Amino acid sequence: MEYKQIFLDAYEKMDVDLINENCGLLCNYHCCRSRGDDGKLLGIYLLPFEYELMQKNENLINKETLKVHTNKSYELPKGIKKLYYGYCNDSMNCIRKIRPVQCRTFPFVPHIEEDKLYIVIEKNQEHNCPLINMREKWNENFEESILLGWYKLLEIDKIKKLVVFDSLNRMKSEDILFRYSEFIKI
């Protein structure tokens, strides 16, 4: 299947909100802020091919601030030479239908262990989402939809490499706070 279609399918599966209301109002749009608690600039990583296929011609990511992180300066998995890192044009007016995977999946990240795909929440996640401790408020199909979206994205070899790489690092540093009970055999 063409990579573009894989992304379209994954965006569709992941078109779910963590809760029914605008969660940004709970925390002043913490995951959209462009500076971290330490004042450092904070952007969004796009998946391999995601900028070129899904974001390049949209007006979500500010092109002037777009950065390319290469394997010369950043620790990337073998076979991945670069990742795009971008900042949103207007985080208070998100164009939600085209928001990238990183924003759809939060607070979960994909995790592969013993040939099973899970979604997990890391202990050291950047945004301290207030909803992590309010599971009773979550949409009941959120986790399943996000898991299915990631399963689709693993059809792209470079994305799978990245997920495997991050999963190994996560296991080494014992950085898992919560694991959704379902998984998919891969």
Ligand code: SF4
């Ligand atoms: S894409 Fe939307 S949800 Fe994601 S950081 Fe930008 S404004 Fe926030």
Ligand code: SF4
């Ligand atoms: S940190 Fe949590 S509550 Fe705040 S905008 Fe992100 S997902 Fe929503």
